[in-house]
Amino acid sequence: MAVIRPFECVRPAEKVADRVAALPYDVYDSKEARAEVEREPLSFLKIDRAETQFDESVDMYSEQVYKKAHDMLMEAIDDGTFITDKDKAYYVYELTMDGRTQTGIVACASIDDYLNNVIKKHENTRADKELDRINHVDTCSAQTGPIFLAYRANAVISAEVAKAKQEKPVYSFTAVDGIRHQVWKISSKESVEAIENAFAGINQIYIADGHHRAASAVKVGLKRRKENPAHTGKEEYNFFLSVLFPHDQLMIMDYNRSVTDLNGLTVPEFLEKIKENFEVEKVSGQVRPQEKGTFGMYLEDGWYVLKAKENLYEGKDAVGRLDVAVLQDYLLNPVLGIQDPRTDERIEFIGGIRGLSELEKKVKEGMKVSFSMYPTSITELFDVADQNLLMPPKSTWFEPKLRSGLFIHQI
Secondary structure, eight states: OOOEEOBOOEEEOGGGHHHHOBOOGGGSOHHHHHHHHHHOTTOTHHHHTGGGGSOTTSOTTSHHHHHHHHHHHHHHHHTTSEEEOOSOBEEEEEEEETTEEEEEEEEEEEHHHHHTTSEEOOSOOOHHHHHHHHHHHHHHTEEOSOEEEEEOOOHHHHHHHHHHTTSOOSEEEEOTTSOEEEEEEEOOHHHHHHHHHHHHTOOOEEEEEOHHHHHHHHHHHHHHHHHOTTOOSOSGGGEEEEEEEEGGGOOEEOEEEEESOOTTOOHHHHHHHHTTTEEEEEOSSOOOOOSTTEEEEEETTEEEEEEEOGGGGTTOOTTTTSHHHHHIIIIITTTTOOSOTTTOTTEEEEEGGGOTHHHHHHHHTTOSEEEEOOOOOHHHHHHHHHTTOOOOTTOOEESSOOOBSSOBEEO
């Protein structure tokens, strides 16, 4: 049973919400972050990435940067940019992109559920990325970027969401990227209890996106448990900010690949090698795979369709049956020599949001081959997590991205 709690939310005043709301901290490099904060001075990115407030010579992971984030958050609360709701509530957060809507519940999940595997992971985390967010959360005493969780759709929760949406939203705006954001508050005792009880009847919650933020929040909570001799388990640091979406509303986009060279092979030699495990057909236009087991491949002379031979999927576990694993195990590793895609600098990963033309552009600019993928399904993600397995790196690209700064959980 999952513990999903309402909380006292720190959130932007309605008149500035659209300006405060920011994309996640890790979609920008340092230069892009500086440009965005210059474009929109109220952007929450200036708190999520406080190095933007210093000269470029300052180490972005230094103590003064995290202290600056804390100070700016406190200033924003003091000057009325942010308000604090004094009642424990859930929030409905709806995002609409290209006419497709997904609606989640903003709440706090339990770090014990994370540790006990009620909240399931499908991805490894990197210690350096964890440490950055540990320092940020601990210094700010606040979780500022929600973790994107998924659950199997539930009729009670859906009914409460539908009921809440009949009221006036607390926020309704369209961001500069065209994505519409709407938020409603759920604070009535009956509705709060109904949602809390419904989640208590759900045995598996899944991290869709935000493994590093989740791991960091958990480690800060464990640190504070050790530091607090009067620890009860009810303190806010025992819970982390999340948005929970029903599985049937989520869209996973393709996560594509480009490689710098053909591992010493000529194009004819390369094509001959991959025919051992794939059917290969030259085609005239861009290839966006329409079914599992099909891949697009772009070389200097144009597009190809690759179809994995059926035996490649036989006898495999939930990871081995993923298209990203099949490509890795039967082409990227044996033919192109990419043994560890996490660390090999010869491979680049390109989110599907950037389109197939980006794969062509990579080859025209010097890469030798690009691959377009059929997206991993949410069912495949659940299957991998249920078997306590891990996805290969860069298996899923979720859109739209949750905004930071709309909901803050103080710990």
